[in-house]
Amino acid sequence: MSTSNRAGRAAAPTGWVHALVTVVAALASMAATAALGLWAAGADGLPDGGFGPVVAAALVTAVGGALELSGDADVLLGTSAGLTVMPLSVTLVGALVLAAGFRRPFASGGAAGAGDAALWAGRIAVLWLLALIGVAFAARHTFDVPLGDDTLGALGDLLGIAPRVGFRADVPLTVFVGVVWLAGVLLLTVLVSPRVPLPGRAAPVRASVRPAAEALVLLLLGQVVIGAAVALVVAATRDRPAETLAVVLLGLPNVVWLGLTVGLGATWHGHVQGPFDLPMPHVLDQVLRTPDIATLDLGTLTGHDGRWAWLPVVEAVLLVLTGRLTALRSPAPPRPWRHAVHLAAGLLFAVLTICLTGRITAYLSLSVLGIGDLGGGLGGELLLRADVWPALGLAVLWGAAAGLLGALAARLPGLSRDGR
Template sequence: MSVRTRSDQAVLARHGWVQALTVVLAALIAMGVVAGLGLWAAGAGDLPDNAFPRVVAATVVTAVGGTIELSGNAGELADTKAGLTVIPLSVTLVGALVLGAGFLRPLRHRAVASAGELAGWAARIAVLWLLAQLGLALTARQTFALSLGEGTVSDLGDLFGVSPKVGFTTDVPPTLFFGLLWMTGVLVLAVLVSRGAPLPGRLLRFQASVRPAAYAMVVLLLTYVALGVLVALVVAVTRGHAAETLAVILLGMPNLVWLTLTIGLGATWNGRVEGPFGLPMPHVLDEVLRSSDTATLNLGTLAEQDGRVWWLLVVNAVLLTAAAFVMAARSPARMRAWQHAVHMAVALALTVLMICLVGRISAHYGLSVLGIGDLGGDLGGDLFLRPEIWTAVGLALLWGLATGFLGALLARPVRRRGAAGNGRTPSSSE
């Protein structure tokens, strides 16, 4: 019969409902602040009918995979149609970092934890997270009236009595499902990445192969974001457009730099930008996407606009080799170079797959009268961006094998003996 010490009880107490509520609120507040500042910089602060808080709520919902449905009403003789699929990954990233750190904090300084303990702590967070997502989903709904402006479009509107309105609501069941799935993924990744996070005894044998690779991929993605922010700040200082730059940083910087990562690997994205839509990306990318009905976005097509794009190959080679070096340095000394290469290849392929799934963009809106097409102008537009997924994943496997092997060779002088996890062995009391 085991006896819990006062120290053990204190550890378990930190897994309570109050602590779970603190973690959830911290993540949501951080996401809301980032989304609010980004939308304000983008000009959403001037929205009518006090809609700004509801737009912020909708942004947070979409950041964790929620579904926002657009609707329109333009009277009996006119029709509106709209659709939007985009994830503001800056908001997503901030929420993931805060939620993951909050989940790990009570578990630090531990070598082993039971599966039941980890599941119970995660379940408390999950229950409160679902309640918070439900509240956001019910808040994120609004209707706006569109101005037809002046000229022919306005004349048609007056003639046919067209008063277009568009709005958005949240599809609650998918929002709760994907929100829970996102939260689960964040918690699992947090445990995989952190050296100090305890694992159930049965899973300790997997940490040598999984944790260093997961950590290296997180470092790689964060490095790309940091470089993107640095470049954006330099551009804002030297060329102006500070508000627009701040909006990109706070809403879509990972969307841009992780897209660049895949293009640097040789991946291809297909897309189109038509009408007043724009993408938060350099002018050269926007020019390619406006060049045809369905444009091809890769190193070749971008280099036709600006030859400096080929430097992406060099940047990728350096950063991927550095990530492989970090992975090898955190791995057991007994692991061979080819094993590092395989681990790097699998980790990079999964990372690129994730980027391809969350980096897609699709948006459309239009107004037609008497069923005759879109009126165009500022009242119609179309935008989409989607990857050739399996080509991108295959290229990631090849890059991972090459850089993983090279990184293992470079890390030989610094690799340590022992486990790849936290370097400790479970004590008898644990």
């Protein structure tokens, strides 16, 4: 190894202190986003000091971790509860900060070899694992549940029942899924960041897939930026701006990326019943708050608001621009069929990720002496799931069409690598 290489490696900011700064910055940004979003949603009024543990629970679910909900009361009281949701605004903030911290040493040219990248990623992973353990143990709390003044409350007073409902993170599962999530973030960062060094055989693979991966990342981030701009206008012109802020800080990607799939023609099914009022646009609540499982697609949305009919047009324009950007970023004018395959595969993976991370399951029921749902609206249910296979088929078709158009556009006069 030459003296200059050794000096470059010694100066590379990839030590344990820098890794700790990266992990702390990611967790702090996620915690701040979650806390502000929960505050806007009204969670600051939670009893028994529950706000902090709920923020920790938001971080757990943001990386795909699991919460266990349980009841604690007399044997005469039955409780049943469950929650599966990813606040993707918190997820996205953490991913962006981690990605920026991971690629920073290589962007400055401080580290030059694939070994540097592997060692740097390993240090971040070790500290991230330890941080996840701490967050998972902090995500536990128990709340007193008021039974109200109706029949269930009277029975509770008569029998001397004081129910409590609590939650706790599944620590092993949270740590495992959280580390897998980190690996996915770092892998995607490597794919879209040409300065991150790779072994010789992996570099050509990245050069092949990077244009489509980078363009699709920009598409998804662009959707979030557009959604944020719309949300700010709504907050400034309509009542209840705190609810809009809660949507932005907790679930904006959940909404806009769901809109992306609906614009492609995908169908979701869901149901809202009871007191659940998770942050979401009012039109989604209108569609989903039905006695039975509701269908959420372009038809049902336009039935409530005709402006949703423009959604496929917007998505088509954005996808064509994505295909064009992919062609411009390609190292050479691509063959149309290869370009179509790359973008179809990328959009397939993106839509699959949206369908899996956008699922919501939340339910709560209380019963005394086997008599349930007597709490004056204490029980409820919220469900949201996609028809995955049709959505994936549509993603392939749209991605192939956008890729084909982008490749053909790259062959037009004046649209070449020299004219980027």
